[in-house]
Amino acid sequence: MPVAHTLEGPLSVDVLGRQDPELAEILLGELERQSTTLQLIAAENFTSPAVLAALGSPLANKYAEGYPGARHHGGCEIVDVAERIAVERAKALFGADHANVQSHSGSSAVLAAYAALLRPGDTVLAMGLPHGGHLTHGSPANFSGRWFDFVGYGVDPESGLIDHEQVRTLARTHRPKAIVCGSISYPRHIDYAAFREVADEVGAYLIADAAHPIGLVAGGAAPSPVPYADVVCATTHKVLRGPRGGMLLCGSELAERVDRAVFPFTQGGAQMHTIAAKAVAFGEAATPAFTAYAHQVVANARVLAQGLAAEGLAVTTGGTDTHLLTVDPAPLGVDGRTARGRLAAAGMVLDTCALPHPDVRGLRLGTSALTTQGMGEAETARIAVLFATALRDESAGRGVREEVRDLTGRFPPYPAH
Ligand SMILES: *Cc1c(COP(=O)(O)O)cnc(C)c1O
Numbered sequence: 001m002p003v004a005h006t007l008e009g010p011l012s013v014d015v016l017g018r019q020d021p022e023l024a025e026i027l028l029g030e031l032e033r034q035s036t037t038l039q040l041i042a043a044e045n046f047t048s049p050a051v052l053a054a055l056g057s058p059l060a061n062k063y064a065e066g067y068p069g070a071r072h073h074g075g076c077e078i079v080d081v082a083e084r085i086a087v088e089r090a091k092a093l094f095g096a097d098h099a100n101v102q103s104h105s106g107s108s109a110v111l112a113a114y115a116a117l118l119r120p121g122d123t124v125l126a127m128g129l130p131h132g133g134h135l136t137h138g139s140p141a142n143f144s145g146r147w148f149d150f151v152g153y154g155v156d157p158e159s160g161l162i163d164h165e166q167v168r169t170l171a172r173t174h175r176p177k178a179i180v181c182g183s184i185s186y187p188r189h190i191d192y193a194a195f196r197e198v199a200d201e202v203g204a205y206l207i208a209d210a211a212h213p214i215g216l217v218a219g220g221a222a223p224s225p226v227p228y229a230d231v232v233c234a235t236t237h238k239v240l241r242g243p244r245g246g247m248l249l250c251g252s253e254l255a256e257r258v259d260r261a262v263f264p265f266t267q268g269g270a271q272m273h274t275i276a277a278k279a280v281a282f283g284e285a286a287t288p289a290f291t292a293y294a295h296q297v298v299a300n301a302r303v304l305a306q307g308l309a310a311e312g313l314a315v316t317t318g319g320t321d322t323h324l325l326t327v328d329p330a331p332l333g334v335d336g337r338t339a340r341g342r343l344a345a346a347g348m349v350l351d352t353c354a355l356p357h358p359d360v361r362g363l364r365l366g367t368s369a370l371t372t373q374g375m376g377e378a379e380t381a382r383i384a385v386l387f388a389t390a391l392r393d394e395s396a397g398r399g400v401r402e403e404v405r406d407l408t409g410r411f412p413p414y415p416a417h
Helices: 013-019 021-036 049-055 077-094 106-117 143-147 164-174 192-202 214-218 252-266 272-285 288-310 336-345 368-372 377-392 394-410
Strands: 098-100 123-127 149-153 178-181 205-209 231-235 246-250 324-328 351-354 361-366
Touching (some): 013 021, 077 246, 098 252, 106 143, 106 231, 123 164, 149 164, 178 192, 214 231, 272 288, 288 324, 288 368, 336 377
Parallel strands (some): 123 178, 178 205, 205 231
8 A cells, every 4th residue: 555654753752852841751761761670570571663653653543433344433444454454463373263452451351251251240260369360350349349259269378389179169169150260470371271171060151361371372382271261361461562452362153242342342442553553563473583582481480480499589389381470588588568679779670469378478570571672591590699689688789770770781672773
């Protein structure tokens, strides 16, 4: 398609600097923060400049309620192509019959999955929040806990592994309409076949909330929920490295129900700039470079887990299969909250999280972002040492901060070109 316009000049960030220096400074300040500290938040990553370009494009102006070829607004012929490409790429990437790429976030995707399959008051079996369930898995502060009757399964307090016997017992007792598998902090692969078996036994739908591992699935570094789950919900911005957003995958028999659950049931107009950015990210995720990336993310997480264990931290389940791990810093004499503060002062950004032992706040770390920066096992091993150094001794924070600055300087997330 011949286009007369270019995105050079008038649409560059310089425009913001000239018009609104106050906000331009915030954008640059955040870029500086991201570039000079270590992003260990397991849910975060660095999108590519191509993804950012799609997000900052005039597609942001377009209203597009409905689906390609059946919109409530005029002028959708070009953005329709973007959505069709995003859907086709998602289907091919994950081997799914159907993909919906309109969900505004991971939570919106979960809401749509419930809307497609459940009625208010239905019983749902999901991982309990103290064990690693997401807010949308039955928190009383969330629509899920208010509108559905959630029963929580957990992990074994000693091994930290999902207790599949408990899942089966609870399913037999409560006869849920749906079972949800997926977590914000589970470091091991999810055994989707085991969940499918229990769901079949009690006649429940299986919803896989693969918000975290879906990027590893794309890169062939984690098992896929697609052959097992009735509906897969996911984010596009975690390991998958796309724009902030959600998506749903399902078989063709549920396609119409899922689409209607997203629009018009729970959302209005689709965000076409984000959908175009999702298409770009799916394109990137289909490359051999992304497959190598996904495997490197896991290799780095394993090195980080080994390094932290060697430094004396208690690593949940003894390690990881994925991009994330959770640790208890108590053996080093600090609780989770104090630890997060000390690490922040040393330039390492991460979250506290629930641990299998009730009432203990631990730390959750991930390697998605640092791997995107090009760091490998040698750097990750060094990060484990720096991490423990900053935790043990508050006065060591300043020295660690300098080394973090040096490390991130050698692996910039957005190299100047
Ligand atoms: C991140 C996450 C979500 C929610 O994603 P948002 O985009 O923050 O709404 C849902 N479920 C799980 C398991 C997650 O990890």
